[in-house]
Amino acid sequence: MKTGCIVVFLLILIATAVHCEEYTWYQGDVRCPPPKDDGTYSAPYKALDHSGEYPVFSAADKPGWSCSYQREDGVIVQYGDSRTPQQQWMALWGDNNDN
Numbered sequence: 001m002k003t004g005c006i007v008v009f010l011l012i013l014i015a016t017a018v019h020c021e022e023y024t025w026y027q028g029d030v031r032c033p034p035p036k037d038d039g040t041y042s043a044p045y046k047a048l049d050h051s052g053e054y055p056v057f058s059a060a061d062k063p064g065w066s067c068s069y070q071r072e073d074g075v076i077v078q079y080g081d082s083r084t085p086q087q088q089w090m091a092l093w094g095d096n097n098d099n
Contacts, residue, residue: 028079032067041065045085047092054093055085064088 026034026044035041042062045055066080081088 026065026080028067029077031069032077032079034079035065042085044080045088047085047088050089051093055089057085060085 024044025037026041028034037043039059040062042059042064045060045064047055061084063084064081066078066082068076068078070076083091
């Protein structure tokens with residue numbers, strides 16, 4: 001009985017962790033603080049994870065947030081992607097559908 005409860009608890013914990021990972025808002029740093037989730041930008045989107053799924057969700061046509069700067073050592077730091085999720089998807093998967 002205890003083993004069953006532990007297994008159920010672990011499954012719930014794993015499902016919650018996976019669910020939370022999907023909705024992680026933008027990350028940045030001190031010089032590039034991420035925007036607030038106020039509807040100005042689309043949610044972070046990874047077109048590579050959605051090969052056959054053209055994005056049609058709410059705000060898929062809004063630009064993503066991005067910020068970049070050059071560090072003192074010359075390295076360019078980039079956060080986000082300013083393209084809309086639909087533009088990101090088309091750039092990666094759009095030509096593959098014409099085969």
